[in-house]
Amino acid sequence: MNRRPGLSTRLKLTLSYAGFLLLAGALLLAVVWLFLLRYVPDGALVAGPGSGVRGAPVQRVAPTRSDLQRAFAPRAGQALFFLLVFGLLGGWLLAGRMLAPLTRIADAARTAANGSLSHRIRMEGPNDEFRELADVFDTMLEQLQSHVTEQQRFAANASHELRTPLAISQTLLDVARSDPTRDHGELIERLHTVNTRAIDLTEALLLLSRGNNRSFTRETVDLSLIAEEATETLLHLAERRGITLDVTGEATHTAGSPALLLRVVSNLVQNAIVHNLPTGGTVTVHTESRHDASVLQVENTGHRLPAQLLPTLTEPFQRGTTRIRTNDHAGVGLGLAIVQSIVRAHDGTLDLTPRPTGGLVVTIRLPRHPR
Ligand SMILES: Nc1ncnc2c1ncn2[C@@H]1O[C@H](COP(=O)(O)OP(=O)(O)O)[C@@H](O)[C@H]1O
Ligand SMILES: [Mg+2]
Missing domain, CATH: 1.20.58 (Methane Monooxygenase Hydroxylase; Chain G, domain 1)
Structure with missing residues (x-):
């Protein structure tokens, strides 16, 4: 990026330190000067007779203002000069110390920009603004790295x-x-x-x-109609496998893309049929409008699923342990990943719960939409 050349922050901080120090010094000297002036009258005056020891008259000569000025001005100038040098030097060192963590963060950012995402700052020390920034940066790098790894996979x-x-x-x-x-x-x-x-x-x-x-237009969708449509197209597949397919529930509205939501329900119902018992299985699709969400639930009988397997099933290209390969509808493990991505794009959630007797309950919650 092309930017106008500017003063470094370290230099700016140094100048402001020195400037403030100089200003404070000048103010202090000015106060001293005013204070002195109050006690020194103007002009070359000789003070009156003072009371000496045993009443002997003593002539005391007070310094005049110009005497004072002559004595005070060079000292004041020296003091200000010292303050300036001290302020610049001290400011430079202090600013350097203060900005050191920023340099580390900038170095890490540069390393990341060059494509190496494995570097971490790991700032030590007590919690302060820089530490917080470094920690946030490390977290961001970590997420970025896992995202990139996931994309590569x-x-x-x-x-x-x-x-x-x-x-x-x-x-x-x-x-x-x-x-x-x-x-x-x-x-x-x-x-x-x-x-x-x-x-x-x-x-x-x-x-x-x-x-x-998320590049789709949203319109009001009735999930129960979508469920009807999806099950109708998959009815022959269920019949061929001897599976009873039921659709229950009420009109349930949400906002979204009808085509994408149809794909969601089709994928779920197809899974429920394909990953079911070899004979005598059942599949139930239920829609329900709850006070906080529009819910669609697909429940099917089947083999018992190990609990640790469930979270991985929504990852792309993840298939269950028993790889069911039939000529019709041989899946590659993208079905649930697609469901997950579409549901997320609709600001909804996807839940997989194993049934105790085997099989799965898949619940989708989407934002409610008034008809
Ligand atoms: N309704 C279901 N009942 C039992 N297991 C299921 C169900 N849906 C999905 N699975 C399991 O999750 C895995 C991933 O599903 P999916 O992403 O649709 O891939 P695919 O169907 O192509 O194998 C399936 O291989 C299967 O083991
Ligand atoms: Mg599938």
């Missing part, structure tokens, strides 16, 4: 997941090229499946970034 995972379908396509094409007599119908069918997966994945990634960007 995300990019690596995304690239890896995107490469898989491309690599499969490549292999299929290689095989087809080396053996032109093979049945192309089957090849095209498999290429189509792989390509669909790549498109789904790319769309999921785009959706995730859209949720993170």
Whole structure:
């Protein structure tokens, strides 16, 4: 950044120290001067007869004002000069000491600006303004570092997941090229499946970034209608797996993007179907308008989930321990991450609670919106 060159803070502090010291000195001298003037009359006067020892008259000569001035002025000048030198020197040293922590913070900021986020100030000493600034700075660096690490991991995972379908396509094409007599119908069918997966994945990634960007228009949405719509499209999947799908509850309004909220409910219901018991499972979608929030709850039967697993499930590319891979709806672990990012963008919260008998209750709380 181009800035006008200016005085350093150390120099400014030094000058103001010295200035104040000089001013205070001058004021003190002025007071002394005024005080002296009160006791020294103007002009060359000889004092009257004083009372000497045994009544002998004594002539005492008082100094005149000009005598006083002659004696006082150079001393006063010297004193002021000394104060100036003392103020500049002392001020320079003091300002240096005071500003030392700032130099450390600036050095750390420069290191961070050059791309090294692992450096910390770790200021010692009692709590003061600089210590607070340093601590805040360290906290900020820590968060920045973990954010960057997370982003890098995300990019690596995304690239890896995107490469898989491309690599499969490549292999299929290689095989087809080396053996032109093979049945192309089957090849095209498999290429189509792989390509669909790549498109789904790319769309999921785009959706995730859209949720993170908060770049959508908000309108009044009835969550119960969204739940109806989502379950209707997933009904055939539930039927194929022998799962009973129920929707209960009342009209529940919130403000947001209907398309994104539909994606939230679809992801949750799809999870509830896919990660359910092999036979005889149930899924319940419930909407409810509470006094503080609009709530949507998806509950499903299923296997028992270890409690320590729950917090990780909303992280991108995190799948549960039992990796359910079926031809339809093979997930890559982005479903709950997308739900989380969209719910956050709507200023809502997402809660995962394991059911004691197995399965999961997912609760979404969104800000209430009057109809
Ligand atoms: N309703 C649910 N019941 C049980 N487990 C679930 C449920 N929803 C999600 N999970 C677990 O959380 C993991 C992450 O979910 P998600 O992000 O949607 O990824 P994916 O469904 O692609 O595996 C799943 O792999 C599964 O183990
Ligand atoms: Mg999923």
